[in-house]
Amino acid sequence: MSSQDRFKVDRFKIDDAGSYDSFAEEFDQFDEIRQPVLRDLFASADLSGCGRLLDIGTGTGIVAIEAARRLGPKATIAGIDLSDGLLQSARRKAAGIWFLKMDAEALGIATDSFDAILSLFALLHFPDPKRALDEMFRVLRPGASATIALGSAPPRLSWAGLRHRIARSPDLLRLARGRLLLAPWFLDRLLREMYPSDSHGEETELARHSHVRGPQVLSLMRAAGFSGVTSRWKGYEHSFDDPERFWLVQRVYSSFSRKRLSALSESDRERVKSVFLERCRRVLAGGGRLVYPYAALFVNGRKR
Ligand SMILES: C[S@@+](CC[C@H](N)C(=O)[O-])C[C@H]1O[C@@H](n2cnc3c(N)ncnc32)[C@H](O)[C@@H]1O
Missing domain, CATH: 3.40.50.150 (Vaccinia Virus protein VP39)
Structure with a gap:
């Protein structure tokens, strides 16, 4: 090397x-x-x-x-x-x-x-x-x-994988109808949309x-x-009914979001958080779920 x-x-x-x-x-x-x-x-x-x-x-x-x-x-x-x-x-x-x-x-x-x-x-x-x-x-x-x-x-060819995919298939409909937000993808995607960057330095190759x-x-x-x-x-x-905790779990455990957010200014971070919380509240108000x-x-x- x-x-x-x-x-x-x-x-x-x-x-x-x-x-x-x-x-x-x-x-x-x-x-x-x-x-x-x-x-x-x-x-x-x-x-x-x-x-x-x-x-x-x-x-x-x-x-x-x-x-x-x-x-x-x-x-x-x-x-x-x-x-x-x-x-x-x-x-x-x-x-x-x-x-x-x-x-x-x-x-x-x-x-x-x-x-x-x-x-x-x-x-x-x-x-x-x-x-x-x-x-x-x-x-x-x-x-x-x-x-x-x-x-x-x-695993692609396994009973555990098949059972998992069947159990989660209704989520595709809920996602399409805006009645489900999934961690950590929701915050990761929001950050990519709001602050696009060419850097991929947040995660290892694997x-x-x-x-x-x-x-x-x-x-x-x-x-x-x-x-x-x-x-x-x-x-x-795990389901969350508090958008603030849903924010925190992604802020702490998603390597991508933790690092991207830490690199932003305080005011930009607050901007992301307020869009995030607003979307979560809307989904909950419509009977949807916040799921990790x-x-x-x-x-x-x-x-x-
Ligand atoms: C997702 S956390 C898991 C922590 C703990 N095992 C748990 O489950 O609560 C990943 C951990 O790996 C540590 N880590 C990252 N790179 C490391 C390295 N090269 N050597 C040792 N630890 C490292 C991080 O500091 C962090 O504490």
């Missing part, structure tokens, strides 16, 4: 983690959305005999803290992230956990040191996901496994170009050395 490309990648990582810094408080305000995925992440993981667990892209520590609760005080739990703001919040919440500032693509951790790795909604933030998976493989001890959850559209991510991520896991790689997809949704559909692909792999 040329030094210019290296600089771009480093810049992306700093900006990505930095974009969360001022949202540490808001980040933990949506437990109704995060708890179901958290439960399913733990249900997908094999933590039997686990005494040392690492959470990659820990954010405010939701996974690490739940791991500490489940594994008890004798377990060593560490969470790594690059956002100072989120790490500070994590440290305030749990004193017994090691929350460390570290790049997932270059872990300052000895080889073969952990019994399990968990990672929730972080992989798509890494410009070189293969490198991050190589690092996860390296720091796991032989016999241990990694369980990674990432956002993805449903996040921007592929929506059905299973095949790609499974082959990256295998290429990193993991064996027995399996995956499971699940869709979730989200999904996770849970991928498991073992180091033999």
Whole structure:
């Protein structure tokens, strides 16, 4: 990689983690959305005999803290992230956990040191996901496994995908009739319309170009050395009746909107927000819904 490309990648990582810094408080305000995925992440993981667990892209520590609760005080739990703001919040919440500032693509951790790795909604933030998976493989001890959850559209040829598409088909009509607003696309689209830009710097290649991510991520896991790689997809949704909270959830969790809005002036941001809230109120007044559909692909792999 040329030094210019290296600089771009480093810049992306700093900006990505930095974009969360001022949202540490808001980040933990949506437990109704995060708890179901958290439960399913733990249900997908094999933590039997686990005494040392690492959470990659820990954010405010939701996974690490739940791991500490489940594994008890004798377990060593560490969470790594690059956002100072989120790490500070994590440290305030749990004193017994090691929350460390570290790049997932270059872990300052000895080889073969952990019994399990968990990672929730972080992989798509890494410009070189293969490198991050190589690092996860390296720091796991032989016999241990990694369980990674990432956002993805449903697998094309699967019962879960078919059921999901059938269940969501009435939404097409509601959308066409202006009786449904979906997060994060509504705010992302509004921003693209109000402030068009040629820049695509808000998301990594993997996040921007592929929506059905299973095949790609499974082959990256295998290429990193993991064996027995399996995956499971699940869709979730949450309805909002308060337009302000519908704004906040997209402001915090959509990488595109969070970064684009942070780059705008205060007055431009307020302009976007007022158009957004006005549209939400109109949809609700007409009997429509504000919905945040989200999904996770849970991928498991073992180091033999
Ligand atoms: C969507 S958040 C998920 C946080 C947490 N796992 C959760 O589910 O609440 C993605 C996280 O990845 C972190 N991140 C982004 N790039 C990173 C990198 N290169 N190394 C480590 N963490 C990174 C961000 O700072 C952010 O905390």
